[in-house]
Amino acid sequence: MARRTICIQSPSKLSVQHGSLCIKQAGDKTAEIPLEDIWVLILETPQVSITSAALSRLSNAGIGTMTCGADHLPNGLLLPLGAHSRHAAIVEQQLAMSLPLKKRLWQQIVIRKIKNQAKVLELQRIENSLLEQYAHAVQSGDKTNRESVAASLYFKSLIECGNRREGPYSAPLDYGYAVLRAGIGREAVAHGWLVSRGIHHESSLNAFNLVDDLIEPFRPVIDLLICEKQLIGDLTPTVKAQLASIFETLVKVDNKKVSVQHAIELELNSLKVAVVNGDASLLKLPEVIPFSIASHE
Known part of the structure; x- marks a missing residue:
């Protein structure tokens, strides 16, 4: 089964807990997505809060993280660098x-x-x-x-x-x-x-x-x-x-x-x-x- 591409389009606070990406939004709206189900994470809004520790855990899970600029077009990409022979x-x-x-x-x-x-x-x-x-x-x-x-x-x-x-x-x-x-x-x-x-x-x-x-x-x-x-x-x-x-x-x-x-x-x-x-x-x-x-x- 294909892993998912997750788009964050609304102000959110992201964290990684218990092997899942946790998404918290206004009005106590929350969602959890297992990291093993995610292929690429797209941060489409500048109003996203995420720690470097969470980004590191996303990379360890083999997830690419993409950011977007003021024009809403992708402008940055964080790729996992797994060490392997x-x-x-x-x-x-x-x-x-x-x-x-x-x-x-x-x-x-x-x-x-x-x-x-x-x-x-x-x-x-x-x-x-x-x-x-x-x-x-x-x-x-x-x-x-x-x-x-x-x-x-x-x-x-x-x-x-x-x-x-x-x-x-x-x-x-x-x-x-x-x-x-x-x-x-x-x-x-x-x-x-x-x-x-x-x-x-x-x-x-x-x-x-x-x-x-x-x-x-x-x-x-x-x-x-x-x-x-x-x-x-x-x-x-x-x-x-x-x-x-x-x-x-x-x-x-x-x-x-x-x-x-x-x-x-x-x-x-x-x-x-x-x-x-x-x-x-x-x-x-x-x-x-x-x-x-x-x-x-």
Whole structure:
């Protein structure tokens, strides 16, 4: 069963007691959520009180904690740093990756991202044949930059008013991608990867280059969620809560339907196998399917 993403949107006092996150709000409203059920905690309001001891216990439980700024968009991320012998080993293998392997891994990621974008357009009954052509034309390292060309066409086709950067889709897309980035960052750190060292992204100013590589095939899942639920316009508490449910959305990996949360775990597990074996084809990436949510049964 997928662990939960918890959004704190009202003034609250948070603590950790008896293995649970305790939430106290005005009017003596209280709630307790077992730590083992939480994957990411999002603090959406500045009116949250939490001690460093509680944050430490959240990290020990493997929970990523994300903060939001005055614009209500995520601006900070606290990730668990579990000490384990596998961490040193995987970092050594990561740093020793050859350039040809990095280029082949990036090729696989870009192909799947463009195919997922084409699937989103298909599900929205928008013509997508040119995107399929772009996907088949991606070369090692995407040296002809099919990703950028495909993205430009994709958003022009998908967004009915405004554009990716300005208009009613902009804020929901930014928020959804940030939540998704937090989940992937949490899982990458838990697996021992050096998240500042990317496969394709390599900015010295970016502490999450690897995360920004691995997020790419998942972005169209956010796009589909926004289209299906019509989560456009203002970032209301309801809109943000639905965007935070992205980890429960179903995708397909190895012809099996899994939650986005599980797909992220599979991506990280298979990345290790691909790196150890020097074989980019072993990387397991998500495929977009018609919108549905994982069962909690």
